[in-house]
Every structure is written in structure tokens, then in C-alpha cells.
Amino acid sequence: MNSTFTAETLRSVLSTTLLGRRIEIHPQVGSTNDLIREAGRRGEPEGLVIAAEEQLAGRGRRGRAWTAPSGCCILCSVLLRPRFSAQYAFYLTIAASLAIRRAIYTLRPQTSDLSPAIKWPNDILLGGKKVAGVLCESELAGSDWAFAVVGFGINVNLTREQLGELRAIATSLSAEYLVEIDRASLLAGVLNELENLYLALQRGDFGAVFEEWAAAIETIGKHVVVREGSEELTGDALWVDADGALVVRLESGEERRVLAGDVTLSQP
Numbered sequence: 001m002n003s004t005f006t007a008e009t010l011r012s013v014l015s016t017t018l019l020g021r022r023i024e025i026h027p028q029v030g031s032t033n034d035l036i037r038e039a040g041r042r043g044e045p046e047g048l049v050i051a052a053e054e055q056l057a058g059r060g061r062r063g064r065a066w067t068a069p070s071g072c073c074i075l076c077s078v079l080l081r082p083r084f085s086a087q088y089a090f091y092l093t094i095a096a097s098l099a100i101r102r103a104i105y106t107l108r109p110q111t112s113d114l115s116p117a118i119k120w121p122n123d124i125l126l127g128g129k130k131v132a133g134v135l136c137e138s139e140l141a142g143s144d145w146a147f148a149v150v151g152f153g154i155n156v157n158l159t160r161e162q163l164g165e166l167r168a169i170a171t172s173l174s175a176e177y178l179v180e181i182d183r184a185s186l187l188a189g190v191l192n193e194l195e196n197l198y199l200a201l202q203r204g205d206f207g208a209v210f211e212e213w214a215a216a217i218e219t220i221g222k223h224v225v226v227r228e229g230s231e232e233l234t235g236d237a238l239w240v241d242a243d244g245a246l247v248v249r250l251e252s253g254e255e256r257r258v259l260a261g262d263v264t265l266s267q268p
């Protein structure tokens with residue numbers, strides 16, 4: 001049912017110079033993030049892309065599992081060796097979220113008015129439901145980067161049945177756009193966009209990347225519940241600051257910066 005997804009088909013639609021200099025696509029792995037981490041430790045140059053048809057130990061944010069049926073999604077990680085300060089690690093997550101958003105926007109059927117949005121900090125939503133997520137992991141040498149792993153999962157050609165109980169909160173591109181999406185073209189789109197955004201960061205152009213991300217966050221201006229550890233905060237999401245923190249005005253009037261957490265929209 002799903003179109004061919006090989007390193008050759010991906011390379012034939014890729015227009016990058018850095019990302020995808022080497023590409024591996026495996027039928028089954030533990031986690032593509034773990035494979036990239038091992039490659040980083042072996043000293044592989046940046047730009048290595050590893051994707052898989054299936055992961056047996058896929059990982060999501062906050063220690064969660066990331067599961068996807070075999071052969072119909074994008075499960076991919078990229079090895080990067082940033083030159084900018086590791087203090088700006090969050091910008092890799094921003095860049096990956098934006099790259100996915102841009103690529104989905106470009107590939108969507110022109111007849112559809114459904115556009116992807118970002119839910120703070122790094123979920124990509126379609127029609128209000130999660131369609132993709134990003135997991136960036138850094139390995140440091142002292143206070144500097146050794147390397148970074150940029151991992152992302154996109155629900156591409158998953159049927160509503162395959163989504164099962166998750167259907168209330170998650171979706172796939174094919175379920176929303178009602179067409180099968182060519183995974184090689186979509187992944188090439190993400191890598192093309194990610195390279196552009198990464199090179200902008202390498203040049204120190206953080207402002208433009210931040211502005212695009214801040215403008216794409218649909219959470220801003222909404223009444224939200226934020227779960228951070230065991231704490232639950234309710235209030236209005238005001239803006240994101242330069243560290244990527246979400247600033248929330250609590251019902252008491254106090255403004256709180258939230259650096260990591262799960263956000264859901266709530267009724268005021």
C-alpha cells in the first residue's frame with residue numbers, strides 16, 4: 001500500500017548538501033535516536049540520516065514510548081555537530097518542528113485548507129490533533145556539544161483504525177488529507193527545510209528562526225493547563241520567551257515561565 005521508501009528514492013528527491021550525505025533506512029531498529037547517538041560517539045560526520053520502517057524501542061519526550069505500526073510512518077534521526085553554544089540547544093527542537101510544519105504545508109493537497117500548527121513546545125498538530133513529535137538529545141563534552149541527535153516521528157499513512165484509541169488526540173496525514181502521502185518526498189521536504197534552518201542557526205541567525213516558531217505556536221492566547229512534573233498550572237498562555245519558555249498568566253495574576261511541560265487547552 002505504501003510507496004517505496006529507500007535511501008535511493010529519498011536521495012532522488014533530496015536537495016541538501018549536508019543532511020543525508022549518508023542515509024540508512026532500516027526495516028527494524030530499537031530507536032533511530034540510539035543509532036545516531038552510537039554513530040556520534042564513533043565520530044561519524046554530521047549529516048548522517050537514519051530512518052526505520054519500525055522501532056521496537058522508540059522514545060518520545062518525557063520518558064514516554066513512541067509507537068507506530070511498521071511501514072507507514074516516518075521515524076527518523078539526524079546527526080548534527082552544531083558550532084553555536086550548547087546553551088541554544090532548544091533551537092534544534094524549534095528548527096525540527098518548523099521543518100516538519102513547512103514540509104507538511106508544502107505537500108498538503110491544494111484543495112485542503114487544513115494547515116499544520118505547533119503546540120508548545122514541539123508537537124505538530126493537524127486539525128487540533130498530534131501528527132508529529134520531535135525528540136532532540138544532546139551529548140556534551142564539558143559545557144560544549146559533542147554532537148546532537150535530532151529525532152522526529154510523523155504519522156503519515158496511518159488509517160483511523162490503526163490510530164485506535166489514540167484517535168481522540170492523535171491523527172495522521174492520510175487520515176486528515178484523505179490521500180496517501182509519499183513518504184520519501186515528505187522526508188526529503190523535512191530534511192531540506194531542516195538543513196536551511198540549521199544553517200541559519202550555524203550562522204547565528206537565531207532571531208528569524210525564533211520569530212517563525214513563535215508565530216506558529218497555536219497555544220499562544222489560549223486558556224491552558226500546563227503539567228510540569230507533579231505541578232498543574234492553569235492560566236492564559238501569553239508568549240514564548242527567548243529561552244523557549246512558555247509564559248503563562250496564572251489565575252492569581254502571577255506570571256510563570258514554564259520550560260518543559262505538557263499543555264492542554266482548557267475552558268476559561
Ligand code: BTN
Pocket residue numbers: 030031032033034055057058059060061062064066074075076077122123132133134135151152153
Ligand atoms: C514526542 O514525544 O512527541 C517525540 C517523539 C519522537 C519520536 C521519534 S521517532 C524517531 C526518533 N527515534 C526515537 O526513538 N524517537 C524519535
